[in-house]
Amino acid sequence: MLIGYARVSTEEQNLQLQIDALNNAQCERIFTDKATGSNLNRPGLTDALSHLRAGDTLVVWKLDRLGRTVKGLVDFVTKLEAQEVNFCSITDKIDTSTTAGRFFFHIMASLSQMERELTLERTKAGLAAARAVGRVGGRQRRMTDSKIEAAKKLLSSGKTPRDVAKTLEVSIPTLYRWIPEAASISINEGS
Secondary structure: OEEEEEEEOOOOOOOHHHHHHHHHOOOOEEEEEEOOOOOOOOHHHHHHHHHOOOOOEEEEOOHHHOOOOHHHHHHHHHHHHHOOOEEEEOOOOEEOOOHHHHHHHHHHHHHHHHHHHHHHHHHHHHHHHHHHOOOOOOOOOOOOHHHHHHHHHHHHOOOOHHHHHHHHOOOHHHHHHHOOHHHHHHHHHHO
16 A cells, blocks of 8 residues: 655645645555654654555655655664565655665665764764863853852852842852852741
């Protein structure tokens, strides 16, 4: 059985071009969504997948109707393959029920894996280079050394932790994290 799936990103867009192509491909059932490709909650795709059985084929008008990344597409088609379901993209002329179609998807999977590994290598090299010149990753600290000193002075002058946090433009939990003794001031305040 050929099961078709069509998706557009917004309500204003029209599904008719895709539906016509899926009908021309002789899909017996067609499921649709009007949702962005990054949205994982797509009821039409969920329904389409629930109707697929071993030997069936999921047909789309174009690859990008299923997902936005090569990795996402490869993972999706790999799951279909594990269920013995074929995949066909009309515009891209990909059909995993054929030897050439399966070969193409294995090449895509290899390229996707290589892309992930190269990205990881570049990230590690970049972090090592940054550490070598004294930089560390992550967000910039909200409590600088001067703010810590100012907070201690303000607290010792009788200001409440809430007032100190507001003055320094940090949250109260941030103040407590950097100056734990401020928590006891707050507790004593309430007594």
